[in-house]
Amino acid sequence: MTNSDPTVPVAAAAPRRGVGDAIRSWWDRQSRPAQWGVGVVAFAALALLPVLDPPLISTTATDFGATMAQFAMVALIAIGLNVVVGQAGLLDLGYVGFYAVGAYVVALLTSPASPVWNSVDHGIFSGPWAWLACIPLAIVITGITGVILGTPTLRVRGDYLAIVTLGFGEIVRLLADNLKEVTNGPAGLQGVLFPELGTSADKPDGVFSVQNNDRINSGIWWYWLALLLVVIVLLFVGNLERSRVGRSWIAIREDEDAAEIMGVPTFKYKLWAFVIGAGIGGLSGAVYAGQVQYVDPKAFTVINSMLFLCAVVIGGQGNKLGVIVGAFIIVYIPARVQGIEVGGQSLGDFKYLFFGLALVALMIFRPQGLFPARARLITFGRQVYAAAQRVGDAARRDPGPPGEGGDPVVGAQKEVTS
Incomplete structure (x- = not known):
């Protein structure tokens, strides 16, 4: 039926809805208990994935449990980097520096090769709970590092801030490589302690030890631990996002000058984002040090920092669940194609080429990422x-x-x- 009255406006055509919009609308219609129920079931299915080891999903060249443990650790990194890049809009190219600080804090306090102690007995940092005792210190020290870096540098913006943070990441790696009296230099620190839980006659060092080669091996246990930390960090960051701090971050990200004119103390909230992101990066570094039980400077290169940023960009800047999907993509796909050879060459050797092509295609067809964040005010x-x-x-x-x-x-x- 047409509208014959020219004074009455014709209703605008309904916008086209994609699959993501349909899923999001269905989710918004559910009650809070129903959302929690779906979330618990999805979390349980995700946690049991390496135990079930589905043949279509499982990796062939690498252990699937270890791959999922690496995914959960990178997801933790991506959530912290998303606070800085996705929510506050600060381009950080040296986030791997915070990751390195957290790993070296745990390694220096617990490793027998640590030059800091020059003894086998590290006091509270040499018992079965040593790794757990290092976690708060790793978060606090990395947060202090964020304050030291952010106080003089957050007054610059855009490309200048990106260059400064890139230099910070390289400075941390070079210090770890050259300060042999403190970090043991290129030789690294081996024997880093880990949680000694579930000890038995066949597993004297517990379930988190690399010697645990049961069906539920050490990789699966580290995956479960990192997944628990991801949930805790998500709850923390989600509450911040809904608070005045989160609204200030969004205002700074959209237009820093307008936010400052409206009375938002931009420097303070940018520093908050830097410190919180740094603390989460330190937590992920502590998980890495305990998982591999060895820390050296070669693990903290600029390439790794770029991969962490890729997880945020691919998943969707500002979307906490989206960056987790991005972390899964950058960890799982190279591991999945590692055992596939074409012309005698493993496809896993071309992972950086694949990521480059994927980023180019993403920037052309979907620059906001796979799961972009939606502003609730616009909705x-x-x-x-x-x-x-x-x-x-x-x-x-x-x-x-x-x-x-x-x-x-x-x-x-x-x-x-x-």
Whole structure:
């Protein structure tokens, strides 16, 4: 039926909806208990994935449990980097430096080769709970490193900030490589301690030891531990995102000058983002040191920093769950194709070529990432507009007293608030 009255606006055509929008709309319609139920089931399925070891998903050239453990660790890194890049809009190319600081804190405190102690007995850092005792120190020291770096550098923006952070990552690696009296130099620190849980006659060092080669091996246990830490960090970052701090980060990301004019202390909140992201990076570094039980400078190159940034860009900047998907992509795909050979050459050797091509295609066809973040304010505004249209159409069909069906504004307010 057409509208013959030229004074009545014709309703705009409904925008095309993709699969992501349909899933998001279905999720928003669910009650809070239903959302928690779906989340618990999905989390349990994800946790049991390396135990079930599905043949279509499992990696052939590498242990699937170790691959999933690496994925959970990189997911932790991506969440921390997303705070800096995705939420506050600060381009950090040297995030691997915080990762290195957290790993070296644990290694220097627990490794028998640590030049810091020059003894076998490290006190509280030499018992079965040594790794756990190092976690708070790794987070705090890395956070202090973020303050030291951020205080003088966060006054610059854009490309200049990217260059400064890139230099920071290289400085940390070079210091670890050259300060032999402190870090043991290129030889690295071996024998890093880990949680000694589940000790038995056949597993004297516990389930987290690399000697645990059971069906549920050490990689699966480290995967479960990192997955638990991911959930804790997600809850922490999610609460921050919904607070005044998160709203300030979004304002700074969209337009820093406008945010400062509106009274947002931009430097303070940028420093908060830097420190929180650094602390999460230190936590992921501590997980890495305990998992591999060996730390050396070669693990903290600029290439790794770029891969961490790729996880955020591919998944969707500002979307916490999206960056986890991005972390899974950059860890799982190279491991999955590692055992596939074409012309006598393993496809895993071309992972950087694949990532480069994927990024180029992504920037052309979907620059916002696979799962872009949606601003809740924009979503609410669209709901108000759609409700006003529906109430206005109903009012034109059946005019009523002002303030009820006949007033589209009041009717839309009632519909949205209900």
